[in-house]
């Protein structure tokens with residue numbers, strides 16, 4: 001079944017006559033269009049891609065299942081095309097309040113129905129083609145990690161290391177970085193989201209690198225923590241606990257289990273070791289066209305994992321004024337467990 005057929009089935013279940021999609025990821029997922037400005041209007045019979053002069057040629061080539069409509073004013077075109085609709089879905093998590101007012105004004109007779117979950121549900125199950133792109137994105141990150149192990153030295157700044165990671169991935173075919181890289185060394189490594197700073201790496205530092213590539217629209221996400229010089233006993237201890245929790249989380253991944261249950265397995269190991277209060281974020285999140293998708297692995301996630309979902313497993317321990325460790329892999333849920341996609345080594349790596 002094509003994605004259009006799938007979304008129309010869901011639209012019928014929700015009694016929608018039309019669905020308006022404007023977020024870049026959903027637009028791309030449904031139509032193939034990668035430009036930065038367009039709206040999709042999907043009805044039960046028709047599929048329109050509304051865009052302006054700059055994108056007509058690109059949209060026609062990339063979105064063969066959509067009728068490309070050249071607009072001068074987006075909302076007056078919508079008024080024209082959706083005049084017969086009674087219930088129209090829109091993306092409540094993406095639409096700004098100003099956009100919403102414009103939608104209401106251009107479709108006064110329409111009931112606007114918030115419907116982000118329809119697409120989120122479809123997108124959570126990756127098909128073979130998507131998985132192939134994700135594997136490539138993961139490989140770009142794995143290769144960049146191998147490269148950075150040869151590159152890093154005491155005295156380099158976190159920003160230099162972040163730049164080198166991105167450069168390595170783009171040189172090998174990534175279209176970009178999947179988010180602002182976290183490169184946090186020494187005391188800064190206790191900040192789970194410490195983006196790269198001008199701080200120089202010092203002997204004795206932990207260095208946490210959380211990074212990823214975009215390949216044909218699909219993201220990867222990996223974290224590794226390495227150590228400069230001979231680690232202290234405590235550095236060994238913390239690293240081993242996080243690694244044990246991470247492996248236990250992976251071992252728990254399988255269809256039919258909830259995100260909350262997987263989180264509890266890894267969290268339990270860290271808590272038992274006495275560091276529960278230093279692991280203050282969720283265990284993982286799904287990844288696809290967006291770096292953060294659902295379902296998640298965290299304390300509250302009731303959604304059930306299914307084959308084809310791609311998810312991160314990333315426990316950490318962060319001790320203020322000391323430092324921190326996080327280890328993150330990506331895995332795909334299979335029929336009876338999971339396959340870990342990330343291949344980069346995760347035993348404790350010491351840079352002399």
Ligand SMILES: [Mn+2]
Pocket residue numbers: 221222285312314328
């Ligand atoms: Mn992540």
